[in-house]
Amino acid sequence: MFPSDCNIRKQALTVEQAKEIIGDGVVSCLNPSHKASIDVMQSRYGLSVEIPPKAPSVALQDGDRLVVMGVAGLPRLENRHEYTSEEVAGAKFSFALFTVSAA
Numbered sequence: 001m002f003p004s005d006c007n008i009r010k011q012a013l014t015v016e017q018a019k020e021i022i023g024d025g026v027v028s029c030l031n032p033s034h035k036a037s038i039d040v041m042q043s044r045y046g047l048s049v050e051i052p053p054k055a056p057s058v059a060l061q062d063g064d065r066l067v068v069m070g071v072a073g074l075p076r077l078e079n080r081h082e083y084t085s086e087e088v089a090g091a092k093f094s095f096a097l098f099t100v101s102a103a
Contacts, residue, residue, distance in 0.1 A: 001058045001059065001060055002060055002100060003059075003060065003061065003062070003100065003102075005102075005103045006060075006062070006100050006101060006102060006103050007100070007101045007102070007103055008098055008099070008100055008101075009098070009099045009101070010096050010097070010098050011096065011097045011099070012094070012095070012096055013067070013095040013096055013097050014095070015045050015047075015095060017095070017097075018045075018047065018067055018069075018095040018097075019045070019046070019047060021065070021067055021097065022047055022048075022049060022067060026049060026067065028049050028050045028051065028052055028056075029052075029056050029058045029066075030049055030050075030051050030052065031055040032051050032052065032053065032054065032055065033055065035051065035081070036077055036081060036082050036083055037069075037071055037074065038051060039082065040071075040074075040083060040088055040091075040093075041069055041093075044088065044093070045093075047069075060100045061100065062100060062101055062102040063100065063101070064099075064100045065097055065098065065099050065100070066097070066098040066099075066100075067095065067096070067097055068095070068096050068097075068098060069093060069094070069095055070093070070094040070095070070096065071091060071092070071093055072091065072092045072094075073087075073090055073091040073092050074087055074088070074091045075087060
């Protein structure tokens, strides 16, 4: 995903900052196998990003930026396709911006 010789800067984002960046237009690299988490992102935060039909191969370059939603506290889904409202309420979500620059 990242070039072999680069600097990566990570910056915490608020939901509003993530919305602004996404609203300016993004290339989606969402993995459709994480649809349940993506659905939570859409319903809880109003963030809509196209889900590609299959997980893309990502190769970032100098100047590229990547918005990442981190999720902690959601169980692995086994034999079901969505989270309960109780599971979502107990989870922690965070957003970060990773910026790639040449080393």
